[in-house]
Amino acid sequence: MARAVCSICGEPQARKMASFYWNWTSPTGLRMGYKQLVDAQCSDPYRVLRDTVDDDIRRCAHCGDELHQELTTDLYCTSYVPGRDREDWMVEYHLACFEQAHEAYTRGATRLPDRNQTGSGAPRSPGQGTGWESWDQQGVVAT
16 A cells, blocks of 8 residues: 655655645636645644734734735635644735745645536545554644
């Protein structure tokens, strides 16, 4: 049986990985959606999301400057981290900052079909038997 590969480091993993489903709309109106599988050692997407949404002031997730009326891009994410419930996120970027940062959400990712096409989204993968430990058990703790 083939092992799933981490989107960030490219290494095959025996343990259950987190799934991140990224979605945004480009300035031209094109909707983009990607799925990344991420192992516990490469959990940067989870840390970025957690650290960004804890702020009460609307700030750009890339540069940290406060967002005002300028053009922005909203990045939506649904994450499934082993040992945790589904989490839905939304972070904002200055349009220019997102053009620099969006590669992090497409690196090693699978492009998802356009929602206007038939189908119900990404197929579910079968259980892998062992390796279902939570990230908490592996030392990746949300604070």
